[in-house]
Amino acid sequence: MSNTNQTQQSQQAELQKRLWKIANDLRGNMDANEFRNYILSLIFYRFLSDKIEDYVNNNLLEAESVNFIEAYELEDYREGIKEEALNDLGFFLPEVKCFNAFSFFFL
Numbered sequence: 001m002s003n004t005n006q007t008q009q010s011q012q013a014e015l016q017k018r019l020w021k022i023a024n025d026l027r028g029n030m031d032a033n034e035f036r037n038y039i040l041s042l043i044f045y046r047f048l049s050d051k052i053e054d055y056v057n058n059n060l061l062e063a064e065s066v067n068f069i070e071a072y073e074l075e076d077y078r079e080g081i082k083e084e085a086l087n088d089l090g091f092f093l094p095e096v097k098c099f100n101a102f103s104f105f106f107l
Contacts, residue, residue, distance in 0.1 A: 049099035052085060052092065060084055069095050 027035040056068040060081060064071070071077035072095035085092040095101065 046099045048091065048093060051089065053095075053098060053100070055085060055089055056081055059088075068098075072096070 023035075053068050056071070061067060061071055061077075066074070066077070068081075071081060082092050082094075
């Protein structure tokens with residue numbers, strides 16, 4: 001059992017080294033604090049996008065046969081989705097501005 005524990009710890013350490021190297025390669029010559037600001041902003045943007053998509057799909061469109069992407073293209077749904085999200089969440093992101101619409105840039 002301790003052998004398995006050591007193997008897991010070794011794998012985690014190796015993963016941490018690889019992730020740190022990848023982050024440094026991405027950062028290039030940019031200062032670490034400046035890079036942190038970009039990364040945290042991107043993570044927050046992803047969080048907001050996931051939050052609005054989950055809210056719309058699981059609360060507003062749960063009984064419908066469409067998802068957020070399809071519903072936002074229909075004018076009948078668009079304004080209602082926006083109003084409900086603003087009232088309940090306090091923010092709204094149009095489907096075309098959500099992270100998933102841009103995720104192909106990050107792949």
